Amino acid sequence: MNITFEHKLFDNRKRNTSEFLEISKVLRQDIIKSLTLAASGHSGGPLGISDIIAVLYFGGYMKYHSDDWQWAGRDRFLFSGGHMVPVQYSALARAGFFPVEELATLRKFGSRLQGHPGYVDRLPGIESSTGSLGHGISIAVGMAISDLLVDKNRRKVFCVVGDGELEEGSCWEAAMAASHHKLHNLCVIIDNNDCQIDGRVKDVMSVYPLNEKFSAFGFEVIEIDGNDYSQIISAFDKFEQNQTNGINKPMAIVAKTIMGKCVSFMEDDYHWHGNPPKPEQAIKALEDLDKIC
Amino acid sequence: MQKYENYGSKPTRQGFGEALLEMGKIYDNLVVLGADVSGSVLTSYFRDAYPERFFSIGIAEQNATTIAAGLALSGKKAVFSGYSAFVALRNADQLRISVCYNNVDVLIGGGHAGVTVGPDGATHQSLEEVSFLRTLPNMKLVIPCDYWQTKKATAALLKAGGPSYLRFGRPSVPMFTTEDTPFEIGKADVYREGNDVALIACGHLVWPAILAAEELEKRHGIKARVINNHTVKPIDVVTITNAANECGAIVTAEEHQIFGGMGSAVAEVVVKNCPVPMEFLGMKDTFGQSGEPEELLERYHLNWESIYNLALKAIERKKSKNVSYLSPIDYDVEFKD
Numbered sequence: 052m053n054i055t056f057e058h059k060l061f062d063n064r065k066r067n068t069s070e071f072l073e074i075s076k077v078l079r080q081d082i083i084k085s086l087t088l089a090a091s092g093h094s095g096g097p098l099g100i101s102d103i104i105a106v107l108y109f110g111g112y113m114k115y116h117s118d119d120w121q122w123a124g125r126d127r128f129l130f131s132g133g134h135m136v137p138v139q140y141s142a143l144a145r146a147g148f149f150p151v152e153e154l155a156t157l158r159k160f161g162s163r164l165q166g167h168p169g170y171v172d173r174l175p176g177i178e179s180s181t182g183s184l185g186h187g188i189s190i191a192v193g194m195a196i197s198d199l200l201v202d203k204n205r206r207k208v209f210c211v212v213g214d215g216e217l218e219e220g221s222c223w224e225a226a227m228a229a230s231h232h233k234l235h236n237l238c239v240i241i242d243n244n245d246c247q248i249d250g251r252v253k254d255v256m257s258v259y260p261l262n263e264k265f266s267a268f269g270f271e272v273i274e275i276d277g278n279d280y281s282q283i284i285s286a287f288d289k290f291e292q293n294q295t296n297g298i299n300k301p302m303a304i305v306a307k308t309i310m311g312k313c314v315s316f317m318e319d320d321y322h323w324h325g326n327p328p329k330p331e332q333a334i335k336a337l338e339d340l341d342k343i344c
Numbered sequence: 345m346q347k348y349e350n351y352g353s354k355p356t357r358q359g360f361g362e363a364l365l366e367m368g369k370i371y372d373n374l375v376v377l378g379a380d381v382s383g384s385v386l387t388s389y390f391r392d393a394y395p396e397r398f399f400s401i402g403i404a405e406q407n408a409t410t411i412a413a414g415l416a417l418s419g420k421k422a423v424f425s426g427y428s429a430f431v432a433l434r435n436a437d438q439l440r441i442s443v444c445y446n447n448v449d450v451l452i453g454g455g456h457a458g459v460t461v462g463p464d465g466a467t468h469q470s471l472e473e474v475s476f477l478r479t480l481p482n483m484k485l486v487i488p489c490d491y492w493q494t495k496k497a498t499a500a501l502l503k504a505g506g507p508s509y510l511r512f513g514r515p516s517v518p519m520f521t522t523e524d525t526p527f528e529i530g531k532a533d534v535y536r537e538g539n540d541v542a543l544i545a546c547g548h549l550v551w552p553a554i555l556a557a558e559e560l561e562k563r564h565g566i567k568a569r570v571i572n573n574h575t576v577k578p579i580d581v582v583t584i585t586n587a588a589n590e591c592g593a594i595v596t597a598e599e600h601q602i603f604g605g606m607g608s609a610v611a612e613v614v615v616k617n618c619p620v621p622m623e624f625l626g627m628k629d630t631f632g633q634s635g636e637p638e639e640l641l642e643r644y645h646l647n648w649e650s651i652y653n654l655a656l657k658a659i660e661r662k663k664s665k666n667v668s669y670l671s672p673i674d675y676d677v678e679f680k681d
Contacts, residue, residue: 170417170446179417183441189407190442193414193422196399201375201420221438224407232399 052330054084056144056151063146065111068280069344074145075105076343079313081141081154083336086327089158092166095310095323097138099244100211102278103306107209108142112287114206117147120175126207127178127194131187132216133167134325135242136177140164143176185219188212188239192225195237195301205294211240215247217258223268230269233299238290239270241303242277244310246321265303277306314339348520348535348554356512356547357455359494361386364423367502368394374502375415377401377408379426384514385455387425405430409438409452416448421502425453427461428511432473439507444480449505451498456514457487458599459627459644460548460637469632469640475604477509478577484508484529485577487598487606489550490519493574496527504529511547513599515637518551532580538567541655541662542587542594546573546606549597549625549646556651568655576606581613588618593658595623597651602626621661623654 061074078101086092107113113126130136137157144151149163156162163174167182178194181187191210198206212222229237241261245252252258265272273289275282286304293302310324311317314336317328328336368374368390378400382388391398401408405426412422424431431454432439443450459469477485484501486508488494494512501508525533532544536557545553550572557568569591571583588594594614596607607624614620627644641647 170448179413180441180445183437185406186410186413186438186442189410189438190414190417192407193411193416194418195414196411197375197415197418197420200399201373201397201415202418221404221406221410224402224404225410228401228404228407228411231402 085157087333093134099308128209132213133182148175184216185221188225195234214243226268229301237301246310270303274305277308353516354491356494359491361389363495363498365389377424385425409435413442428454428457429470454511459632459640465634466631487511487547532583533572536570538569542569542591545597552648555648585617593662595654597625
């Protein structure tokens with residue numbers, strides 16, 4: 052199987068939903084390709100969150116300069132669950148942070164594309180190492196405190212947290228601190244695919260009800276279908292309005308997603324949490340993705 | 345060699361608190377996090393002077409450590425301080441990944457360390473954290489001996505940047521360094537010269553090591569070299585190797601378990617570069633208990649008399665060169681009985 056990454060870059064601006072379909076298709080193709088080449092890694096989660104990542108990076112909601120990634124005015128994004136990073140690598144490459152060909156080096160010796168993101172590798176666009184579950188949301192709180200309360204600027208922080216990840220108690224310490232310090236510049240996106248390694252989240256250790264928990268912890272909560280562009284867009288629009296309308300709460304977007312979304316044999320199957328496709332499966336997966344648009 | 349003279353006493357934590365207050369003036373990006381014990385570890389001085397750069401995180405050490413990393417990733421010098429019993433091991437994973445792997449400017453102030461926290465008892469007497477902290481890549485670990493050294497170490501670690509841990513205590517302890525005594529991270533201080541035995545101590549046990557050396561000279565004419573090995577990581581390989589080579593016998597002393605602490609770090613250097621007989625003074629694989637600091641130091645033999653006795657033993661072993669004379673690690677039999 053000959054795997055190549057076509058040179059297609061996207062800019063960051065307001066778009067209509069059909070354009071996001073094309074972008075997320077490329078992100079999903081990249082995930083399948085890079086994981087197949089790596090012969091290890093997590094397929095299901097990145098495929099499920101691809102629509103949200105497409106809107107976040109290419110819908111004009113996050114400020115960044117891909118040619119000057121440490122630009123002091125940038126908004127920041129991080130996956131609290133570092134295993135989700137293949138889709139972020141793809142988005143960063145497609146936004147021009149680093150060459151698209153580098154996606155072929157995922158998880159390889161000497162690569163900047165570590166299995167879980169490594170800050171020390173200085174891959175443009177990676178804001179922190181994450182991988183031990185439950186850390187990223189606290190890091191995001193630290194970043195949001197720095198922006199809103201120390202530097203008093205208008206930067207925003209976005210953080211995707213897994214639903215299973217919320218079983219880590221420190222996530223709730225972070226949630227408490229976010230509302231205590233009124234971090235309205237913090238947007239936590241809960242990737243609610245109800246899958247974790249051992250099975251359904253509700254069976255392994257239920258974290259539900261999510262809306263009520265985050266509300267009780269002082270968040271403004273929006274529940275959306277995380278694979279529906281119009282709902283994703285309206286959630287991020289609301290977050291953007293919160294920056295100026297005097298809301299002094301952090302936002303939690305509970306995004307119901309489908310693990311393995313758009314790849315028929317992976318959809319909603321928790322066995323695809325931590326496995327890459329084999330080459331013959333990758334061919335089938337790419338065929339599925341071709342049907343999207 | 346540095347001069348020393350006991351001229352009173354103050355807690356090491358006061359040096360930490362005052363240093364942060366002063367550094368707040370120098371670094372406008374210095375941010376301090378509190379974990380409900382700001383008045384104990386004296387981050388309260390900074391809090392009261394710079395309330396806009398002090399953030400209360402509550403009793404949540406894991407979160408505070410990681411928030412500190414997030415602040416540091418945003419260009420801040422972040423300080424988080426609490427009891428050493430809870431800010432080194434409960435948050436071990438956060439220190440390992442978010443602080444050390446990210447390699448960012450986070451200083452952890454581990455206060456109330458050791459048995460000298462006293463009446464609070466075993467739960468609050470941190471005696472194990474050095475063993476973990478010194479295995480962390482990028483971590484700097486300093487255990488200063490008195491008020492002035494704690495003040496200087498705080499400033500030096502903030503200036504150096506990167507992940508660091510400062511371990512200090514609660515009670516008033518003798519002051520014998522001054523405002524003018526030099527301090528350098530990774531450079532052990534020698535207070536007394538001698539070639540018969542080297543007494544290598546850190547933290548609260550440096551002063552007893554000096555007293556032991558004075559007694560050894562007075563009673564036996566033994567010249568003991570006294571080394572304040574305040575930086576456990578990066579360790580001063582040269583000073584330790586020279587001590588092993590020139591003295592031929594070493595006693596280490598620390599307010600920590602003998603397993604994995606400063607003494608173990610010294611032993612790693614000695615075994616590799618110049619093996620000589622060593623004796624280790626510390627907690628002997630046991631937990632502490634309630635009591636006044638002085639009572640506990642006496643009970644666990646963390647005093648000058650023990651350093652003195654171990655020095656004589658180490659010198660005897662050096663002379664006998666008899667391998668069978670090597671002592672097994674002596675556990676705290678007294679306590680277990």
